[in-house]
Amino acid sequence: xxxxxxxxxxxxxxxxxxxxxxxxxxxxxxxxxxxxxxxxxxxxxxxxxxxxxxxxxxxxxxxxxxxxxxxxxxxxxxxxxxxxxxxxxxxxxxxxxxxxxxxxxxxxxxxxxxxxxxxxxxxxxxxxxxxxxxxxxxxxxxxxxxxxxxxxxxxxxxxxxxxxxxxxxxxxxxxxxxxxxxxxxxxxxxxxxxxxxxxxxxxxxxxxxxxxxxxxxxxxxxxxxxxxxxxxxxxxxxxxxxxxxxxxxxxxxxxxxxxxxxxxxxxxxxxxxxxxxxxxxxxxxxxxxxxxxxxxxxxxxxxxxxxxxxxxxxxxxxxxxxxxxxxxxxxxxxxxxxxxxxxxxxxxxxxx
Amino acid sequence: xxxxxxxxxxxxxxxxxxxxxxxxxxxxxxxxxxxxxxxxxxxxxxxxxxxxxxxxxxxxxxxxxxxxxxxxxxxxxxxxxxxxxxxxxxxxxxxxxxxxxxxxxxxxxxxxxxxxxxxxxxxxxxxxxxxxxxxxxxxxxxxxxxxxxxxxxxxxxxxxxxxxxxxxxxxxxxxxxxxxxxxxxxxxxxxxxxxxxxxxxxxxxxxxxxxxxxxxxxxxxxxxxxxxxxxxxxxxxxxxxxxxxxxxxxxxxxxxxxxxxxxxxxxxxxxxxxxxxxxxxxxxxxxxxxxxxxxxxxxxxxxxxxxxxxxxxxxxxxxxxxxxxxxxxxxxxxxxxxxxxxxxxxxxxxxxxxxxxxxxxxxxxxxxxxxxxxxxxxxxxxxxxxxxxxxxxxxxxxxxxxxxxxxxxxxxxxxxxxxxxxxxxxxxxxxxxxxxxxxxxxxxxxxxxxxxxxxxxxxxxxxxxxxxxxxxxxxxxx
Numbered sequence: 020x021x022x023x024x025x026x027x028x029x030x031x032x033x034x035x036x037x038x039x040x041x042x043x044x045x046x047x048x049x050x051x052x053x054x055x056x057x058x059x060x061x062x063x064x065x066x067x068x069x070x071x072x073x074x075x076x077x078x079x080x081x082x083x084x085x086x087x088x089x090x091x092x093x094x095x096x097x098x099x100x101x102x103x104x105x106x107x108x109x110x111x112x113x114x115x116x117x118x119x120x121x122x123x124x125x126x127x128x129x130x131x132x133x134x135x136x137x138x139x140x141x142x143x144x145x146x147x148x149x150x151x152x153x154x155x156x157x158x159x160x161x162x163x164x165x166x167x168x169x170x171x172x173x174x175x176x177x178x179x180x181x182x183x184x185x186x187x188x189x190x191x192x193x194x195x196x197x198x199x200x201x202x203x204x205x206x207x208x209x210x211x212x213x214x215x216x217x218x219x220x221x222x223x224x225x226x227x228x229x230x231x232x233x234x235x236x237x238x239x240x241x242x243x244x245x246x247x248x249x250x251x252x253x254x255x256x257x258x259x260x261x262x263x264x265x266x267x268x269x270x271x272x273x274x275x276x277x278x279x280x281x282x283x284x285x286x287x288x289x290x291x292x293x294x295x296x297x298x299x300x301x302x303x304x305x306x307x308x309x310x311x312x313x314x315x316x317x318x319x320x321x322x323x324x325x326x327x328x329x330x331x332x333x334x335x336x337x338x339x340x341x342x343x344x345x346x347x348x349x350x351x352x353x354x355x356x357x358x359x360x361x362x363x364x365x366x367x368x369x370x371x
Numbered sequence: 372x373x374x375x376x377x378x379x380x381x382x383x384x385x386x387x388x389x390x391x392x393x394x395x396x397x398x399x400x401x402x403x404x405x406x407x408x409x410x411x412x413x414x415x416x417x418x419x420x421x422x423x424x425x426x427x428x429x430x431x432x433x434x435x436x437x438x439x440x441x442x443x444x445x446x447x448x449x450x451x452x453x454x455x456x457x458x459x460x461x462x463x464x465x466x467x468x469x470x471x472x473x474x475x476x477x478x479x480x481x482x483x484x485x486x487x488x489x490x491x492x493x494x495x496x497x498x499x500x501x502x503x504x505x506x507x508x509x510x511x512x513x514x515x516x517x518x519x520x521x522x523x524x525x526x527x528x529x530x531x532x533x534x535x536x537x538x539x540x541x542x543x544x545x546x547x548x549x550x551x552x553x554x555x556x557x558x559x560x561x562x563x564x565x566x567x568x569x570x571x572x573x574x575x576x577x578x579x580x581x582x583x584x585x586x587x588x589x590x591x592x593x594x595x596x597x598x599x600x601x602x603x604x605x606x607x608x609x610x611x612x613x614x615x616x617x618x619x620x621x622x623x624x625x626x627x628x629x630x631x632x633x634x635x636x637x638x639x640x641x642x643x644x645x646x647x648x649x650x651x652x653x654x655x656x657x658x659x660x661x662x663x664x665x666x667x668x669x670x671x672x673x674x675x676x677x678x679x680x681x682x683x684x685x686x687x688x689x690x691x692x693x694x695x696x697x698x699x700x701x702x703x704x705x706x707x708x709x710x711x712x713x714x715x716x717x718x719x720x721x722x723x724x725x726x727x728x729x730x731x732x733x734x735x736x737x738x739x740x741x742x743x744x745x746x747x748x749x750x751x752x753x754x755x756x757x758x759x760x761x762x763x764x765x766x767x768x769x770x771x772x773x774x775x776x777x778x779x780x781x782x783x784x785x786x787x788x789x790x791x792x793x794x795x796x797x798x799x800x801x802x803x804x805x806x807x808x809x810x811x812x813x814x815x816x817x818x819x820x821x822x823x824x825x826x827x828x829x830x831x832x833x834x835x836x837x838x839x840x841x842x843x844x845x846x847x848x849x
Contacts, residue, residue, distance in 0.1 A: 029632055030398070031391045032556045040819055041564070044826035051831055 035054035087143045088118035090365065093130045094150035096123040097347065098126055099288055100354040101361075110360025110369070126155045132271035132278060135174075138256040141279050146365055148285045149274070153312040156268070158182070210229065246344060250295050253345035258299065263315065278323055286316060287352070289357050290329035290337055295346030321363040326363070372412035374621045375575050382409065383625060384681030391631060395552045399522050399685050402549075402629070405652035406529040410495075413535075414487055415684040417493035425528045429521055436517035444511055448564045451507040456843040462496055462694045464845065476798040489582050494537030497693055499528055501660055504543045508664055515542045523549050532626040536618050538656035545631070553630025558815070561628035565811050573613035576832045579794045580609040584786045589757050592767040606804055607757050608750045609794060612641065617652070635646070639801040641749070644741035646710040647750060662691050694756075699764060702755040703848065712747055796832070810829045 037045075089112055092101055100123040103114050110117075118140075122129070130149060134140060141147070158164065164186045173181075178190045278284055291299060299305045313328070320326055341353025349357065372379045386405045388747040390398055409416050429453035435444045469587035506527070526549050533540060588595055595603070619636035626633045640653035647677035650658045666686040673681045684705070689732035691704020754771070803812040813822045 030553050030555055031395065032554055035560045036557065038561055038822075040813075041561075043819075043823040044830050047823070047827040048830045048834060051827075052834070240513035367392050 077082055087140060089116040089143055090118070090146045090148070090362075091140065091144050092117070092119045092121075092148040093125070093133070093152075094119075094121035094148075095125040095152070095155070096121065097152065097349065098150045098354065098357075101125070102351070102352040102355050102358040103190065105355065105359040106362035106365065109359070109366045121150070125150075127151075127267045127270040131273050134274060141277065142284060144279065144282050146283055146368070147278070147286060148287055148361060151286050151288050151312075151316060152257045153308045154257045154259060156262055156263055156271075156312060156315065157259045158306070164264070164266070177266060177269065180269050182262070182264060184265075185365060186276065249345040250298065250347075252296060253347045254298060254302075254305055258305040258312075260304045260308055263311070267317075268315075275319060282323075283365070284324045285327060285361075286319065286324065286362070287327040288329055289349060289354075290332055291337065292337070292342040292346035295330065295342075325368070332357075332360055372409055373626075374618065375579075376410075377569065384468075387628060389554075398462050398553070399526050399549060403522055405523045406531040406534060408532060409531040410529065413494045420493055420496075421499065421529060424455065424458065424499065424503055425525055427576045428507050428528070429452065429518070429524045432507050432517040433519075434512050436508070439771075446509055447512040448528060452504060455504050457498050459496060462493055466696065469686050488598060498537045498539055499534060501539050501657075503528055505539070505664060506658060509542055515546075515731075518542075518546060520586070521549070522654075530626075530631070532622040532629070532631075533633055536622070537654075538622070538634045540634060540656065544634060548631045555628065555630045559627055559630070561815070563624040564625030565813060566627065566830060568624075568826070568833070569811070570617045570622075570624060572829050572833050573617030574795075575661065576619075577797065578614035578617060580612045580789060581606050581613075581793065584789065585610055585743065585757070589759065589763065589767070592763060592770055594772070596607060598769060599772055599786070603769070604754055605794070606786065606790055607753050608641070608746075609790065609797065611753065611756075612637070613793075613797065639805040641746050642742055642801055642805045643745050644738050645744055646707070646714045646748060649709065649745055650707070653749075656691065657693070661686050661693075665689060676719070681710040683715070684712045692730060698761065699755045699758050702764075703752050706752045706755070710752075733757045 090106060092098065093102065098119070101119045101121065103117050103119065104178070106112070106117050107114060120133075127149075162181075164181050173190050178187050181190060182189045275284060290296070299309055316326060335356050337353060337356065340350065341356060342349055372382060374702070382405070382775055386401065390401055393401060407421070408419050410421060428451050431447045434447045438444045438447065506515065510517050518527070523546065527540075527542060527545055530540075530549075585607045587602060588599060589607070592600060592603075609689055616637035619633075623633045623635070638652040638655065640649050643649035643652055669682040669685060670678055671682060674682075678725050685708075687704045687708030688701060689704070691700040691702070691707070694700045694703070754767055755764050758767055800812050806812065813825050
């Protein structure tokens with residue numbers, strides 16, 4: 020069939036032309052989305068999780084509620100019960116000089132974004148302690164790349180690091196018209212109660228007053244079969260057999276690059292319970308994940324970066340009450356010991 | 372592959388571009404192949420069932436056409452009906468039948484250990500089975516010539532825009548459109564785009580935003596105040612309307628882009644002044660199917676008043692059962708049957724029960740009152756329709772009629788504002804269409820500024836006022 024142009028189809032009678040109202044309404048949509056983007060805080064929901072809390076923070080004035088620490092500890096749920104006191108005692112630093120931040124599922128990317136957003140946070144910082152586990156480096160349930168929290172905070176130049184074109188497209192689209200991540204949902208606006216009390220500070224206060232630290236379920240009274248289930252569940256997520264994520268690699272490299280002259284980065288992997296440690300060493304998928312992870316991390320070892328693996332905790336004796344039932348998360352007692360260790364380590368480094 | 376998924380948008384864009392580049396015959400092959408790909412996304416194994424159903428009805432119709440004696444024609448019709456009803460009966464009603472027998476025996480004190488089959492319901496089975504049955508019945512009645520081209524018939528059965536949730540098209544309407552060359556002009560594209568936009572707006576922005584609230588309320592009715600249960604009833608009424616009519620709008624819009632006109636399935640049903648009109652505006656393709664192939668063959672209104680009431684009741688009970696194998700659907704159908712019979716009884720001597728819309732200010736008040744009453748009667752029937760079990764239904768109804776009071780227990784604070792916002796939104800759109808008696812709120816003659824405001828509001832709502840989830844369509848389960 021010969022055609023003079025690709026548009027001379029027998030079914031389609033002419034190339035489709037959008038009507039003026041259609042063009043105007045799309046233009047309106049683009050303008051509205053950009054305006055909403057400027058006023059994004061109005062539409063943010065009340066933070067309910069630590070990640071949402073993190074997302075809510077860009078609207079707050081950092082100076083208003085946080086000092087500039089000398090010791091900054093950034094961790095995942097594994098460091099959620101870290102204590103100030105042992106570190107203060109070992110280093111002779113006042114409490115305001117020690118900042119402990121931890122939120123569930125936090126990755127290198129989250130930490131880098133946070134530091135990137137508040138460069139002043141590092142202005143007086145001497146030690147940055149960063150918790151590490153393989154899940155921080157690989158694709159995991161805790162770190163899905165298309166998570167709104169990820170897309171939202173991504174720089175333009177980080178987008179190509181996303182692993183699939185679909186995620187990249189989403190991230191680019193989110194930069195142009197920020198509705199893909201669902202960050203500006205007007206249905207939150209419709210929730211009249213939240214509209215009235217919807218300043219960022221008030222929302223943060225709601226989070227703070229409404230959130231108590233989670234109770235870590237302990238090992239006692241747990242059926243041995245269930246115990247195995249808990250251990251497997253957490254180790255599967257923390258030692259995944261998935262590819263390394265460029266975005267995480269890039270984030271850790273950026274953290275190292277942004278270290279001020281006086282600062283030192285300490286990458287730390289707190290210990291696991293004995294049975295979980297055994298599994299990590301003997302179970303093929305966990306051990307291979309751990310090996311890949313260690314190999315990757317070891318390349319960062321330098322004068323500015325110190326690495327602490329579980330075996331480096333040396334003389335400190337951990338018992339079953341120091342761990343939650345999953346064998347990977349620690350109780351307040353266990354993290355008290357880790358805090359003491361970190362305090363002594365920092366004092367030792369300072370003494371050198 | 373849901374209409375409200377990116378994969379469908381990609382799939383349809385590809386099909387559309389290829390479609391415009393082909394001649395009619397190849398377009399039909401493309402439609403057939405793409406329809407089977409579309410259907411296989413749910414479960415490829417059931418494509419075989421769809422194919423088998425297509426072949427059997429195609430052969431039966433051809434045999435009826437070539438048969439000279441009525442007896443042989445009837446035999447082929449029975450083959451077709453037997454096959455279709457058996458397939459429907461097996462996949463949709465076998466477990467319901469077994470479980471009901473078991474419950475009956477249990478109630479009588481006999482323990483009966485009957486097997487329950489693990490049967491997966493093929494998506495859209497009720498829709499395409501009714502469509503193929505309508506075809507063979509029409510061929511038998513001599514209203515429709517048997518189709519010679521298997522590709523054309525294959526497209527008629529499997530045409531993807533309406534395959535899984537209708538409209539249930541008739542051969543007389545669809546076959547000529549599939550057989551002849553199609554033309555798509557600028558006006559078609561504009562109207563189709565508006566239909567698609569309206570459909571997505573109803574489904575993605577409204578139905579999916581309301582769904583979580585409805586789920587919360589219906590999952591545990593006793594945890595809520597009767598006020599919340601009333602809101603839950605209204606919310607589900609809005610959800611199911613936006614979900615199903617949204618699907619129909621998208622189906623009609625994408626089909627129109629392909630140059631094929633599908634029938635209008637909803638005509639602002641909640642603005643109906645009485646229940647008879649409601650059933651001429653709600654799920655029109657099913658109600659007309661039931662009328663033509665069940666109600667009229669039963670005798671319709673030609674065999675006396677008592678028989679009329681009985682016929683209405685039988686038709687609506689079976690209409691309820693069409694939705695699914697469950698007593699809740701039978702109750703729903705029974706209520707509608709009773710409403711229709713009651714409406715006929717009250718208006719035995721009136722010739723004006725079919726007033727569609729008010730024509731002057733004198734009739735407005737009566738129309739509004741009738742609409743309000745009809746809306747509430749319909750809303751009450753949604754409670755059994757949505758209830759998960761008998762227990763849940765009785766809990767809902769007992770708490771529901773416990774007096775309209777607010778209670779601090781589990782109050783869904785955002786539901787009233789969400790419901791008000793979306794309810795008013797739909798009311799405005801439907802009122803515009805209803806008053807002007809047209810399918811779309813905006814037409815070419817509508818002032819540009821008004822169209823711009825309307826489209827902008829629709830796009831804005833679609834992009835920003837919605838839940839992030841991707842809910843399936845309610846009617847896919849039927």
